[in-house]
Amino acid sequence: MGIKKFIESVVELLELDEFENSGKKKSLKRLLEKLKARKEILNKAVKKKITKKEKKELKEELAIVTVQIKKAEKILDELNNKKEAKVSKKIKDN
Amino acid sequence: MLRKIFLPSILLVLAYGFWISPNFKEISAGVAIFLFGMIALEEGFKAFSGGMLEKILKKSTDTLYKSIGFGFVATAMMQSSSLVSVLTISFIGAGLIGLAQGIGIIFGANIGTTTGAWLMAGFGLKIHIAQYAMPMLVFGVVLIFQKAKSLKGIGYILAGLGFLFLGIHYMKEGFEAFKDTIDLASFAVPGFKGMMIFIGIGILATVIMQSSHATIVLILAALAVNQITYENAIALVIGANIGTTITAIIGSLSSNIDGKRLAGAHLIFNLITAVIAVLIMDQMISAVAFISDHLGIASDNHTLRLAVFDSLFKIMGVVVFIPFVDTLVSFLQKSIKPGKKEVEEFEGVKYLNDSVLELPTTAMAAIIRETRHLYTNAFEIITHGLNLKRENIVSDMPLEDIVKDPYSNTAIDIDTFYNHRIKGIYGEIIDFSTKAQSQMSPANIEALYAIKLANRDIVEAIKDTKYLQKNLIKYDKNPNQYIKEQYDSIKIGLAELLRNIDLISKMTEEDEIILLLSKAKVHMQQYDILANGTLDKLIRHDLITNEMATSLMNDSAYAYNISKNFIAMAEVIFIDATGDIKNIGEDMLISDEDVDLILNAKET
Structure with missing residues (x-):
């Protein structure tokens, strides 16, 4: 076994490649929580009696937050799918 | 001997x-x-x-x-x-x-x-x-x-x-x-x-x-x-x-x-x-x-x-x-006080010296800090170049009021500022980066390349401000109210951008950083006066002359470039290397398609 393959096997065995992804997932989940909380606040604020300019600004912020939430959820799904694909490949190999 | x-x-x-x-x-x-x-x-x-x-x-x-x-x-x-x-x-x-x-x-x-x-x-x-x-x-x-x-x-x-x-x-x-x-x-x-x-x-x-x-x-x-x-x-x-x-x-x-x-x-x-x-x-x-x-x-x-x-x-x-x-x-x-060289008129680097070359990490940290130093100088030059006061930008003052409080009655010489406070530092950052990268891993070299680009973005933003400054002065006291309004709007837009970037530089909450960066990107579209029909309207109704129209078109492009360069720079140097945002920052930054989506959602 070459040294490269050996290192790859150790990395796989210790699931070290998952380490980076799990850090990313944690960060994304935390961000998602914050964004969702912000969206809720913005939704409430838009319904209040405010000036046209303020409403425009809030709507813009809401649109940005909505896009960001979608983006974060998509990345999170991709990371989860990656892990699932790996697990099913392992089961198949075994 | x-x-x-x-x-x-x-x-x-x-x-x-x-x-x-x-x-x-x-x-x-x-x-x-x-x-x-x-x-x-x-x-x-x-x-x-x-x-x-x-x-x-x-x-x-x-x-x-x-x-x-x-x-x-x-x-x-x-x-x-x-x-x-x-x-x-x-x-x-x-x-x-x-x-x-x-x-x-x-x-x-x-x-x-x-x-x-x-x-x-x-x-x-x-x-x-x-x-x-x-x-x-x-x-x-x-x-x-x-x-x-x-x-x-x-x-x-x-x-x-x-x-x-x-x-x-x-x-x-x-x-x-x-x-x-x-x-x-x-x-x-x-x-x-x-x-x-x-x-x-x-x-x-x-x-x-x-x-x-x-x-x-x-x-x-x-x-x-x-x-x-x-x-x-x-x-x-x-x-x-x-x-x-x-x-x-x-x-x-x-x-x-x-x-x-x-x-x-x-x-x-x-x-x-x-x-x-x-x-x-x-x-x-x-x-x-x-x-x-x-x-x-x-x-x-x-x-x-x-x-x-x-x-x-x-x-x-x-x-x-x-x-x-x-x-x-x-x-x-x-x-132990700084030598003459460190307090002279031409501002030098603060963080770059051979001692930080000991480790790739310290070299990288020093380059990032020096780039932030360059940004601070550029922020001041651009603000004054737009004839705005720095303290107003970083305050809560309404944007419309900021443009009413000019920095000076005469135009500042951006070239002199550039030569004294940017050129030397920029040159040293590039020179030092070349020295530092010989010890770095490919991943670090890639990150360093992004920082070098951020430095270039800062310099480009200053140069664009210089081009923009000429007509800002020219049309500031112009009797034509429509052209003055357009130039004021450019100033307000850039003041907002500078304020947002300043906020980002001080923030640690990742959702706020991402939101402000996205906002800046969305607002950048306002300078596309051809696409949003502003220029058409002004010309069709004969509100501005042909010369004014050409100037406005060029200067909107300069303002767009200043925004684009400053946002790109902020994405690199203000995303905290130790925070959560470093993990996800790049993935969460919005693309041009996302900007279109947001603009459409805003209109509905």
Whole structure:
């Protein structure tokens, strides 16, 4: 076994490649929580009696937050799918 | 001249020594192998000092006691206080830590260096240490040849320890054989005079070897075979502690002002500790005897007693100095001032110096901080170039009011500002980056490339401001209300951008950073006056002249470019390397399609 393959096997065995992804997932989940909380606040604020300019600004912020939430959820799904694909490949190999 | 003579003289003296005494050759080889071991150990730790370094430093040096602990652990692990001092100067140079924290690390390193004496006295002299060295060397060298950075690092550490042990073995063997031919102890000088002579020898030996550690190990080896007396050994230890400051002084020559101050602190601390130790020598020796008796160390076991003295002497120094750290910092700030070059009219770099090139991480941190320095200068130039006041931008003042409060009645000369406060720094950043990247991994080089682009973005933004400035002045007092409104709107837009970027530079909450960056990107679209129909409307209704239309079209493009460059720069230099956002920042930044989506959602 070459040294490269050996290192790859150790990395796989210790699931070290998952380490980076799990850090990313944690960060994304935390961000998602914050964004969702912000969206809720913005939704409430838009319904209040405010000036046209303020409403425009809030709507813009809401649109940005909505896009960001979608983006974060998509990345999170991709990371989860990656892990699932790996697990099913392992089961198949075994 | 002296330098040219020094090296050949040393080599000649050594060669003569080797010729007349094979034992001297063995001892010298031991010292050489020991020093080589330290170099290998240093390489090994450098391999592990990647991205985590800044995070660890931040957390472990935020109080004086933590800094001392960090210095102790780092020195105990690396077995070199000189290396820790040089790295600390490098951290200070890169702006990763402050002077007080650096002093704390130096204090800790001084205590940490005692572990070497314990290792040698308690372990190295009792066991056949070379037995452990051999397998370490073999495993170490095998791992050094591997491609993986971490394996290479482990290899260097193992080989380094192996060489340290082997060096100790040769020194011990050399002194044992030496004992039969020459008795160094017969040269021992009693009393105060003897102490001063041996302190001087200790200083000299450490300056030559650039390691107090190696000197102390050499002293212990000589003491173990009674080649020197216990009292002379104590004096040599004190001398070694003064001599070790030379490494930091040499390291600080290429550092910034705080690095020089730290080297000054190191010298003052070690000198005063030595003076105190000499003044209370009798009491110190009694205390060592008292502690040694309680630890069960035999009265004739001088090597372990010397290790006790070494620890007591260094801990005493730190305890005496702890209450005076703030005084020491203010004294150094007053006495070591920046040279003429650092306060001259043409602003220079703050963080880039050769000392931070020690580690890729410190080099990277210094480049990021210098880029932020460049940004701060650019922020001011752009703000004044737009004839706005910096303090208004960074306040809560409504944007519409900001444009009504001009910075000056005459236009500022952007070229002069650029030459004085941007050009030199920018040039040095690019030059330094080229030097730094030779030591960096491909991933670091990629990150460095992004930082270089961020620097270019800053410079481009200033240049675009210069082009924009001309018509801003021209149309500011123009009787045509429509063109004035358009230029005011450009100013308001850029003021908002500058405010948002300033907020981002101070923020830590990732959702807010991402939101502000997205907002800035969305607002950037307002400058596309062709697409949003503004220009069409103004021309169709004959509200502006053709010349005005051309100017407006060009200047909107400049404003768009300023925004684009500043946002791109912020995405690189304000995404905190230690925070959550670094993990996800790049993925969460919005694309042009996302901007369209947001603009459409806004309209509905």
